[in-house]
Amino acid sequence: MRQRKDSRLVRAALFAYALAVNRLSVFRRKFRLRNTFYPRILLPFACFLAWSSASWSASPQQNAPEPAPKVSRVEPPNWWVGLTPEVMLLLSGHDLEATRVSCNLPTLRVSRTQATAGGNYLFVWLKIGADTRPGTAVCRITAPKGTTSFELPLAARLPTLGKFQGLSQDDVIYLIMPDRFANGDPTNDDPAEAPGSHDRAKPRAYHGGDLRGIQNHLPYLKELGVTTLWLTPIVKNGAAQNYHGYGAVDLYTVDPHLGSLKDYQDLVAAAHKAGMKIFFDAVPNHVGPRHPWVLNPPLPDWFHGTLQHHLDSYSPLKDTFYGKPGGQTIANDPFEALIDPHATAAMKQNLTEGWLFGVLPDMNTENRAVEEYLLQNSIWWAEVSGLDGYRADTFPYVGRKFWAYWHAGLRRIYPNLTTIGEVFHADPSVTSFFVGGVRRYDGIDSGLSTVFDFPMFFTVRDVLLRNAPAGRIADVLRHDSLYPRPDFLVPFFANHDVARFASAEGSSATKLKLAFGLTLTLRGIPEIYYGDEIGMPGGGDPDNRRDFPGGWLGDSNDAFTKSGRMRDQQEIFSYAQELLRIRREHSALRGGQLWHLSSDETAYVFLRESEEERVAMAFNNADRARELRIPLNGTPIQKAADVTVLLGAAKAELAGSELRVSMPPQSLAIFLMN
Ligand SMILES: [Ca+2]
Ligand SMILES: [Ca+2]
Missing domain, CATH: 2.60.40.1180 (Golgi alpha-mannosidase II)
Known part of the structure; x- marks a missing residue:
């Protein structure tokens, strides 16, 4: 499963480009590791994660559980009446080998239960009758070792007006990494449950930014002229270095560094009041290595493989397979096999079922209960907050049937919700394949609204930074015929996975302005990466995620205000602002x-x-x-x-x-x- 490292080393050596635009987020960091130091660093790193995860999760089980059933957790923690006809509950605890589960509301009917993992988990499928009234259901579990109960609050849905809006071409997206934008609440900087995780001097530690900080600066974002905020994942993460949010340990809790669920609800409400929209970063492909499921999965096939035995995500195909000798693929994963009707299952399996970078536990999205869990989780975040859309992380790595199911389930309730898939690839024939609205060779319509325009991203950087022919822009655009909705594509020139444009080789203030100019006038719904509007510098991950100046008390440079911005910051800011104004004024x-x-x-x-x-x-x-x-x-x-x-x-x-x-x-x- 790790036989690919040599060819990848060769590819990395031959194609400096791949490293110049390297995709280095939490996962992308590991991507670089696999290209350069994989055998030396990643393997021990993986072992460390496995070890730390093991020691972290195993300790509670070392005490013998009390000889009676106990429910320690209910997922989802609450639900709504009039939302779905059924909800699947995943209870955690011990001795949950239920023989009978019943709830005190006559309109609730337990249609099925399944105890798993030696009674550590109990699935309960609960039919919610149409005439169910809001309230808290108390459900009683009868098991061989005794009885216990759990509660499920069932609320009435709040008015949906002005929520779940989706995007239109009038929108402009602004990507924020919440830990790095603004610190609105210093009391959550170093939560008791994650001591020592906060250190602004360390680029991979938590820095203290939070949801309140974003809410406090909505006027700044409004003044700039963006309309939609995409926040990197806000769910609870398990390691000191997971400030980025892509290592979930709990899919139903806001990371305590970022605030509370109420803070998220307040942010969405405040954004809506200001005429703005909020996008949630959904990561159904994987959870973090420290998620308690890794050592104690709810089902034996909850993941693709186990901690001990799993594939990694590296494709077994060499670049020469599609006639690209020397690895002409650039800084992207080899998704070609996934769109190829002639590729065998073996050629695709590592990508869709492997653990990303060999480390991130890959959800078995082919399992019906996993599908249901993940869909319900997305419905829950939408319903609990009123959010307007989802950015779908690592889209090609997840099976296509799952995406069809997930989209159908979401759209039944929220027909206007927009979803944007991350397909990190330079070839429009690859990126377009994943967009929904059309059935592909496999008979599946993914349901995805649109994708980030990675082909344009690579091209704009090539043209501006490396003097590639300007005509390459037209060459990307001619492929728009491959997309069902090219007018919904999301052009961008930077995100949290690549080096800052201002610091890239060949860049200048002038080039940065050109990047804004192109991105904001091409077709589609553009995305801007936080801080680029003031020309923030930074190399690859994590240097591309520096704190926004002015977001922390005592920052000497406050770029949130005109008087606080330095001259070169103001120059870029006013140019971006002017472009956004012109875009707003011209249909x-x-x-x-x-x-x-x-x-x-x-x-x-x-x-x-x-x-x-x-x-x-x-x-x-x-x-x-x-x-x-x-x-x-x-x-x-x-x-x-x-x-x-x-x-x-x-x-x-x-x-x-x-x-x-x-x-x-x-x-x-x-x-x-x-
Ligand atoms: Ca804070
Ligand atoms: Ca997967």
Whole structure:
């Protein structure tokens, strides 16, 4: 299962690019490890995790349990009437070999139970009759060693108006890592249950940012002009270094460093009040290595494999399999086999059933109870908070039947919810395959609303930082025909898994502005990574997750306010703000059809056309001024009589059937065409 390391080392050595844009989040950090130091570091690291997880979870079981059934936990902890006809409860405890479970409300019916793991778990499927009234059900468990009971609060649904909104092309997403944005509540910095986890001097420790901090700065985000906040996972994580949220130990609790469930509910409500939306980062592929399930799974096949015996996620396919000698795949996982109708199960299994990086316990999403658990968990977070959509982590690593089931279950209740999948790949034929709205060769429609536009991400960075031909932008865009809804794609130039744009080799303030300009005018619903609007620096993970200046009491630089921003921060901020204002004021830049006008080695010019207006965007990547002559015959603006510059230092005029644009070096301009 680890035979791939040599070829990956070769790939890493040959393709510095893969390391320059390396995808280094919690998992992505391990990706780099596997490319460079895998045998030396990752293996001992995995052993350490296994050991620490073992010592952490096993200790409570060393005491012999009392000889009577006991319920220590109920998941979900509460539910709603009028939401679903049935709820599957997962009870944890001991001696739960129930012979009978019954609840005190006559409209609740226990349809089935299943005790597992020697009585450590009990599944209870509870039918909720249509005439059930809100209240707390008390359910009694009869087992061979005695009886016990548990409670299940069943609430009425709150009004749904203004919740579960989903996205439209009017939206702009802003990605926040809550631990690194703003500290709104210093009392939760170092929770008693995770002593010593807080240390701002350590890049992989918790820094104290929290949900309250985000809520406090909604006015700043509103002033910038973004509409939707995607927060990296807020569920409880189990290790001091899991500030990023991708190592869950409890899928029903807010991480205590970030605040309480009430804080999350307050944040969503405050965002909605401010006309903004909140996205939740869902991670059904895996939990953290310290999740108690790892040593004591609710079912023998709760995970794909066990801690001792599992596949890792590395594809057995060599790059040459698809004729890419030397590993032409760049900084992404080899998802090609997953979209290939001719690939055997063996060629796909590591990706969908392997433990990510050989470490992260992979949920057996083919198991019906696991499916149900994960869907209910997502319904619970939506219902309890009113959130507006899900970002779906590591999308290709999860079986497609699961995604179809998950989406169908969510959409039955929340038809407008938008979901955005992470498919970290440069090839649009790969990314588009995972989007829903169409049945693929396997007969499955994943249900996914859209994906992040990773092909455009790679291209924008290549063009701006490495002077790749500007025409490559048009080359990505021509593949839009592969997507059911290309107008819903999410273009971006940075996220929490890659080095900050401002610190990438070849970058400059000018290039950063160009990255904003392209991302905010191309089709789709753009995403901005927190701090890029003030040109925050940072290398790979975790350096790309520095604290937002001004988010902590005593920060000498407060970039949340105009007076506190340094001159270079303000320069980028006002440029991004201006672009967002222009986008807000011009329907063509949000939902308009995109037409190529001209494209070559260093320039790309395109038009956005809505019913109301036509807006042209010209981009010159050359380090010299350029005069562009763009023929307009046969374009939607062939009868244009007037051109007005909305943004940029370019000059434009109409001459006969031509648009003549003179552009300064490395510049971008937006024109209104009438
Ligand atoms: Ca805090
Ligand atoms: Ca998986």
